[in-house]
Every structure is written in C-alpha cells, then in structure tokens.
Amino acid sequence: MIRLVPNQAAQIQRSEQVTFTFDGMPVEGHSGESLVSALLRAGHLSLRHAPNDNAPRGAFxxxxxxxxxxxxxxxxxxxxxxxxxxxxxxxxxV
Structure with missing residues (x-):
C-alpha cells in the first residue's frame, strides 16, 4: 500500500520576491535563488545560442x-x- 504524504507546500518559506530583467523583459524571482531557476520558472528555456551552429542552448x-x-x-x-x-x-x- 502507498502511504500518501500530506501536501506541505504551504510550509515552505520563500525569500522576498524581486524583479530583474532578462533581455529587457521583467522577470520575477526570489532573492538569493539561482538565476537559472528563476529564468526556467519564467519559461526562458533558451539562454544563449551556440557559436558554431546558432542552436539554442539552456540549462544542462x-x-x-x-x-x-x-x-x-x-x-x-x-x-x-x-x-x-x-x-x-x-x-x-551572450
């Protein structure tokens, strides 16, 4: 039998929400979190383009x-x- 764990999301304490810009567009993030986490959460999957073939590149x-x-x-x-x-x-x- 599977033991269900109660949803504890309400107990997570996040740092203050701040605004920064990515390519001139405002993005919301939490102070102190990694920049890549905030960008991915905001839907920015392509962060740069590869120098050889201009293919989109992102977090790996x-x-x-x-x-x-x-x-x-x-x-x-x-x-x-x-x-x-x-x-x-x-x-x-870049």
Whole structure:
C-alpha cells in the first residue's frame, strides 16, 4: 500500500520576491535563488545560442560544470546557475 504524504507546500518559506530583467523583459524571482531557476520558472528555456551552429542552448547540469547557461551581466559572461537573483539585476543573452 502507498502511504500518501500530506501536501506541505504551504510550509515552505520563500525569500522576498524581486524583479530583474532578462533581455529587457521583467522577470520575477526570489532573492538569493539561482538565476537559472528563476529564468526556467519564467519559461526562458533558451539562454544563449551556440557559436558554431546558432542552436539554442539552456540549462544542462545546473551546477557550474558545463557553462551552457552562460548569460551576460555587467558586460561579463557568467553562469546563471552560479549567480543569485537580486533586485534590479540586468541580464542578457551572450
């Protein structure tokens, strides 16, 4: 017999919700969560395009090993999975 676990979603305490931009579009995220999590939740599956064939690329390992989630912040390429969401962050595609 399967033991059903009660829904405990209401007990999850999230940090404050903040707004940042991705390619000029406002995106909601929670302060301190990974940027890649907020972007994926907002429906942004393609974060950059491959240099050789221009194919869409997105999150793959989500732990900083593959660099597939590279985005541009303050003129620098950074990994979205290793970057925290902060209010007013301006993010763009590489």
């Amino acid at each position: 390992c989500c732990m900083g090993l593959c660099q597939e989630c590279a985005v541009m912040i303050h003129g620098q390429n950074v990994e979205a999975c290793r970057t925290d969401v902060t209010a007013g962050l301006v993010v763009g595609r």
